[in-house]
Amino acid sequence: MRDILIYLLNNEYAExxxxxxxxxxxxxxxxxxxxxxLQACQQDLFDLALVWPASRxxxxxFIDLLQQNGFQYVPVVAMVDENEPLEPLYDLPLVELIxxxxxxxxxxxxxxxxxxxxxxxxxxxxxxxxxxxVEEYGLIDLIQMLENNGRDAELTLSYTDKSGKVYFREGKxxxxxxxxxQGLPALKxxxxxxxxxxxxxxxxxxxxxxxIGLSNQEILMILVEKLLKQEQLFEGLPDLFExxxxxxxxxxxxxxxxxxxxxxxxxxxxxxxxxLLISLRDSNIDIMLELKIMLQQSLIGRKSEVEAMxxxxxxxxxxxxxxxxxxxxxxxKEDEEESYPYQYQDGNGEHSAPxxxxxxxxxHRQELEKIEQKLEGLS
Amino acid sequence: MKIxxxxxxxxxxxxxxxxxxxxxxxxxxxxxxxxxxLEIDEDLVILMYHLDEDQKMAPEMMDHxxxxxxxxxxxxxxxxxxxxxxxxxxxxxxxxxxxxxxxxVAVKSDADALKLLNADIRSAGFFLSPKGRVMFWNAAxxxxxxxxxxxxxxxxxx
Numbered sequence: 001m002r003d004i005l006i007y008l009l010n011n012e013y014a015e016x017x018x019x020x021x022x023x024x025x026x027x028x029x030x031x032x033x034x035x036x037x038l039q040a041c042q043q044d045l046f047d048l049a050l051v052w053p054a055s056r057x058x059x060x061x062f063i064d065l066l067q068q069n070g071f072q073y074v075p076v077v078a079m080v081d082e083n084e085p086l087e088p089l090y091d092l093p094l095v096e097l098i099x100x101x102x103x104x105x106x107x108x109x110x111x112x113x114x115x116x117x118x119x120x121x122x123x124x125x126x127x128x129x130x131x132x133x134v135e136e137y138g139l140i141d142l143i144q145m146l147e148n149n150g151r152d153a154e155l156t157l158s159y160t161d162k163s164g165k166v167y168f169r170e171g172k173x174x175x176x177x178x179x180x181x182q183g184l185p186a187l188k189x190x191x192x193x194x195x196x197x198x199x200x201x202x203x204x205x206x207x208x209x210x211x212i213g214l215s216n217q218e219i220l221m222i223l224v225e226k227l228l229k230q231e232q233l234f235e236g237l238p239d240l241f242e243x244x245x246x247x248x249x250x251x252x253x254x255x256x257x258x259x260x261x262x263x264x265x266x267x268x269x270x271x272x273x274x275x276l277l278i279s280l281r282d283s284n285i286d287i288m289l290e291l292k293i294m295l296q297q298s299l300i301g302r303k304s305e306v307e308a309m310x311x312x313x314x315x316x317x318x319x320x321x322x323x324x325x326x327x328x329x330x331x332x333k334e335d336e337e338e339s340y341p342y343q344y345q346d347g348n349g350e351h352s353a354p355x356x357x358x359x360x361x362x363x364h365r366q367e368l369e370k371i372e373q374k375l376e377g378l379s
Numbered sequence: 380m381k382i383x384x385x386x387x388x389x390x391x392x393x394x395x396x397x398x399x400x401x402x403x404x405x406x407x408x409x410x411x412x413x414x415x416x417l418e419i420d421e422d423l424v425i426l427m428y429h430l431d432e433d434q435k436m437a438p439e440m441m442d443h444x445x446x447x448x449x450x451x452x453x454x455x456x457x458x459x460x461x462x463x464x465x466x467x468x469x470x471x472x473x474x475x476x477x478x479x480x481x482x483x484v485a486v487k488s489d490a491d492a493l494k495l496l497n498a499d500i501r502s503a504g505f506f507l508s509p510k511g512r513v514m515f516w517n518a519a520x521x522x523x524x525x526x527x528x529x530x531x532x533x534x535x536x537x
């Protein structure tokens with residue numbers, strides 16, 4: 001799980017932050033006072049810090065504080081309001097500038113890319129305990145490296161909120177765990193992670209039995225064979241990190257096979273192929289075969305394609321078109337007011353349109369309670 | 380007497396009927412538009428202007444709404460679940476343009492999909508805009524329908 005520190009400078013952004021982080025496995029710490037930043041950095045190892053919304057002065061002070069207190073390793077991202085100029089921030093040591101508002105998808109793509117870039121730079125495979133990115137050392141490399149090491153070790157592979165463990169006794173692979181899977185099936189699920197983090201820890205495993213019962217060479221042969229088969233199956237599927245989604249326009253006819261049903265449940269909201277593979281305990285090969293069938297039947301599709309189809313259907317159905325026309329009517333009125341031809345001059349000599357100000361009706365607590373009681377009574 | 384004016388857009392007219400099943404609405408006709416009147420008591424009345432794509436909206440009505448509209452309700456259908464629904468993008472654009480006014484998008488969802496939702500999302504919905512929420516409901520769940528209406532009124536609390 002990623003740890004993110006947010007230096008919140010304006011509380012009005014709190015709900016937007018909650019929305020952007022909802023449904024994702026990030027540990028978010030929000031600090032509103034610069035004085036509390038150091039304490040937070042001492043308690044947690046942050047993967048990333050976001051200044052929200054960023055101004056030149058506040059962001060500079062925040063970075064100075066991190067640098068002066070030995071936390072310069074925390075990458076800092078400036079979340080810049082659409083009305084703030086970007087130029088003043090250019091000379092600060094930031095890893096990224098993100099314009100607000102930002103879509104959830106775009107936000108995650110940027111954040112994940114930054115964290116991965118930082119991880120790749122911090123791979124360490126010397127000494128007793130190792131850590132780093134699986135982009136640099138995959139499971140097959142790590143098995144061989146730990147075999148050469150010849151010690152008892154626990155290898156942890158993690159990606160977002162998912163993690164699995166592989167156990168070595170004197171360099172010999174004896175067990176693995178991932179989700180509820182054990183042994184070889186667990187290893188196979190962790191085989192082809194293109195992203196993620198690894199960590200090894202020296203542990204005592206003398207009492208643990210060998211659950212796999214094969215030599216490291218035999219295990220590697222099985223894994224390599226599996227890897228080749230998976231790579232063949234990837235052809236024709238969306239990229240591992242491309243999002244797929246259920247196609248709401250395709251009606252499911254009859255009962256779906258259980259695995260297809262589970263896949264469809266996960267695809268209610270956009271999910272990458274990789275996230276799907278590591279979320280289901282079924283074998284990757286079975287999942288990929290079913291995915292191919294479901295893509296052919298258009299039960300699911302690439303998010304961009306499904307959304308385009310829905311947009312097309314919307315324009316045909318007219319509902320979306322109707323809402324859009326209402327939107328433009330509201331917008332049009334506002335524009336008309338700005339260019340009102342008969343203008344008065346105010347005290348500053350500026351022209352301004354005469355306008356009728358009507359205060360929007362608001363409800364008081366007592367009135368709201370009356371409505372709620374009425375609804376309660378009716379049901 | 381306080382009159383609270385809201386606008387309602389429904390993907391299909393029946394959807395509004397289902398969502399408002401228990402509400403004692405009185406139908407009126409103002410400037411060629413169906414208006415539903417909900418009388419809370421002698422001091423508080425809620426008017427819901429049903430904007431229908433089949434009915435041409437008079438410019439006077441548009442002018443009136445520009446000035447008096449308290450909140451906007453969009454009722455959409457998504458039989459497949461609680462994810463992306465037809466009209467979502469347009470509704471998001473509407474909420475953005477009506478940024479000062481509360482907007483609730485009430486998505487009718489399959490009963491099973493509704494049960495799968497996290498309890499917090501069932502009660503508070505999703506963020507749509509600073510004053511907008513996306514709520515999910517089903518005809519068989521009176522609580523979910525009540526939650527949509529309560530969210531709409533709560534957003535108008537001073």
